[in-house]
Amino acid sequence: MARVGYLLLLASSALELVPKELWNGKQVLASAKKRGKPPREMLLDVSMHGWDMKVLPERWARGRPDIVHVALLTAMDSPLYLEGKLEIYVHTRDGKLMEFKRGVRLPRNYEQFKGLMEQLLVRSRVPVEGEPLIWISDQSLEQLLRGRRVYVLESSSPPLSGELPDGAAFVVGGFQGGPLPSSIKSLGEVRSVYSRQLTTNAVVSLLLCSLEGQGGIGRIAFSSGEGGTRS
Ligand SMILES: C[S@@+](CC[C@H](N)C(=O)[O-])C[C@H]1O[C@@H](n2cnc3c(N)ncnc32)[C@H](O)[C@@H]1O
Known part of the structure; x- marks a missing residue:
């Protein structure tokens, strides 16, 4: 059966619990207290644990829950999502896949968002009792994307162009710096949306705007000026 709508995957996202090697870090202990x-x-949050994080491998791609928060708010505020035509998933740097109940909305307050993600990573589901709204999935990325046309977005690659097929999946890195891992790039066709590197949130915005334009959703009916309301 043909799929209706699109799938957005934030991949390799900089969202993780404080790793064991930092449990006794000065900043970590202060924020825990x-x-x-x-x-x-x-x-793990570089804005609070940046000094302690200096010993971590690949620290330039870790400890940025804010990137995921802002990109998720943008995606969940979009007309495409409000019309039920966008599925959203978050894959973390350490390989967890988060699924969201269709139509779920997230807290706009960053501290509340962090509390929610902590509960999810510790208990594997939110809320802990009753029907889950967000949960850690058993699916692999390959299972999630099977049967879909997949575009992996990365700067310095051929431009994404033409009509994008219904059911297509778009993979955007949910981290601050460095290339996407090769295991993520191999999920689909690697394409860019602009000639220079952008933030995750800018890429999500550009992408959703063009998908909405393509599907005729949320278009702004600009007046040409001729025959408008000017007296
Ligand atoms: C802050 S960037 C990470 C930087 C990465 N070195 C890069 O060049 O894309 C976060 C994510 O945004 C996406 N991205 C950034 N600029 C892009 C562009 N011009 N075209 C397509 N995707 C882009 C990629 O998925 C990337 O992993």
């Missing part, structure tokens, strides 16, 4: 949580149940 302030929040009344053990380090193992807190998100």
